[in-house]
Amino acid sequence: PNLFLVGAPKSATTAIAYSLSKHNDIFLPSLKEPRYFDAQVYYDFTEDHPIDTIESYLQLYNSEESEAAKYRIDASVFNMYKRESIENILRLSPDAKFMVILRDPVEASVSMHGQRLKYSNLQMREMSDNFMDCWNLLEDRKTGKSFPRGCKNKFLFRYDLLYSYEKYIPTLIEMITKENLLIIFYEDFVDDYEGVYSSIFNFLEIETVQVENELKNQRSIVRKSKLLRALETISQKTFFIRNKFGIKLGLLRRIYKKILDLYTIYPNKNTTIEDSVYAEFEETYKYLRKLKNSGADNRCKRK
DSSP states (O other): OOEEEEEOTTSSHHHHHHHHTTSTTEEOOSSSOOOSSSHHHHOSSGGGOSOOSHHHHHHTTOSHHHHHSSEEEEOOGGGGGOHHHHHHHHHHOTTOEEEEEEOOHHHHHHHHHHHHTTOSSTTTSOSOSOHHHHHTTHHHHTTTOSOOTTOSOGGGGOHHHHTOGGGTHHHHHHHSOGGGEEEEEHHHHHHOHHHHHHHHHHHHTSOOOOOOOOOOSOOOEEOOOHHHHHHHHHHHHTHHHHHHHTOOOHHHHHHHHHHHHHHEEOOOSOOOOOHHHHHHTHHHHHHHHHHHHSOOTTBOOOO
16 A cells, blocks of 8 residues: 545545546556555544554555556554554555545534434444534543543544644645645535645656546445344444455444435434634634645645
8 A cells, every 4th residue: 555545534635536546557456445544543442443453554556557557555544643553564664655634614514413313323422413412422521521432432422633733734744745645625625626636646656637526425324223223233243253254244244224215314413513613723723724824745736
């Protein structure tokens, strides 16, 4: 792997990764987010890490298609949050290129809250469908309280930490040479996705091709279901053995998706946001304005 899409979650990273994978020079493994380098961020317990050896990780890229591509993507977006993750990536792939997409922190927080409502597994599901109810739990969460019962991924519920970019982007800029780091702003992608893809191809020094942008991870709520919870549990409990032997859950996955459709609703996108949310991200907004106005070479430039 030599192309890393390192953040931020809920900023069109999935759509970009899949669209880029259609380019002949870019390979995306079946496991879009291997979570090898960012496992310590994503998981609270080492026993939950999906890949525990470098050999298993590299096996994802051991194919003729991968070797034929100029770039091999790892889209584990939580690599953005830990210096150690970037150090380990650079140790493996010193000339790797990195892309990061930054979204308005309040919009991203609301979107991440919605993502948490897509899970039937109560350990991964938010405690309320109301965003402000969950936001108001942050003070407790800073002390390790008020997380979903049995939660093993507490960082996913810390909206304040997830989108305080000023804590993480300076480290990326410090560690990664400017010719190997591309910073993209989500609103640019929404306004002119073709222009953003053109900038990406220029950054990667590969042929510019027309890319059809696909909607991924549309905001939705999955109603609680014991059946869905059981299917999710089966998938999680058998991950290691499936990954080791290359077993795919084709039939089970198709059944799961059909049942999921029955339990999925698409809520009104208008969410009430109180001033306290914007106040929390005051420094983040200042940093984003500074970053956008800096004219830095590693910014994705709009046409």
